[in-house]
Amino acid sequence: MPQSRKKSKRSLNRKSSYNLPENGTYALLLMLQRSATIKVGSFNKIFFKKGGYVYVGSARRGLRARVGRHLAKKKKIHWHIDWVTTNRSAKVYKIWVSSVVGAECRLAAAIAEEADEVVRGFGSSDCKCQSHLFYFTSRGRAELVLSKLGLSSYKSWP
Numbered sequence: 072m073p074q075s076r077k078k079s080k081r082s083l084n085r086k087s088s089y090n091l092p093e094n095g096t097y098a099l100l101l102m103l104q105r106s107a108t109i110k111v112g113s114f115n116k117i118f119f120k121k122g123g124y125v126y127v128g129s130a131r132r133g134l135r136a137r138v139g140r141h142l143a144k145k146k147k148i149h150w151h152i153d154w155v156t157t158n159r160s161a162k163v164y165k166i167w168v169s170s171v172v173g174a175e176c177r178l179a180a181a182i183a184e185e186a187d188e189v190v191r192g193f194g195s196s197d198c199k200c201q202s203h204l205f206y207f208t209s210r211g212r213a214e215l216v217l218s219k220l221g222l223s224s225y226k227s228w229p
């Protein structure tokens with residue numbers, strides 16, 4: 072079961088979210104500290120290897136609130152990614168943002184080219200992308216790819 076821990080409570084402190092724009096296309100960089108088999112919505116179960124994951128989304132408004140939602144351990148499950156972020160081994164490490172709103176599918180396609188693996192069908196029920204979630208064996212490489220694609224990162228949370 073998802074658990075609320077101290078960690079998630081202090082995750083979104085005002086300082087770290089201060090400069091986050093109000094809208095944009097974003098990439099959530101999250102780390103799975105242990106491999107885990109997670110039930111995800113209409114999928115049966117997905118085996119997630121330990122490592123770094125990049126999830127792509129977009130907020131036409133309310134990006135700060137959206138990020139806060141991604142960080143929360145307790146929430147009503149709505150998106151595929153909620154099944155992962157509420158897992159106890161998952162930790163949102165950084166948020167990367169482009170000010171271009173609605174560019175999530177283009178961004179997902181660009182990341183797919185560089186990712187070590189693609190979690191097929193994940194987060195892309197409403198579009199034609201193969202996925203909006205990507206696996207990187209190394210967090211450093213994921214960060215390099217995101218920065219090469221012109222996204223700005225916002226402070227990692229404690």
Ligand SMILES: [Zn+2]
Binds near residue numbers: 176195198199202
């Ligand atoms: Zn898409």
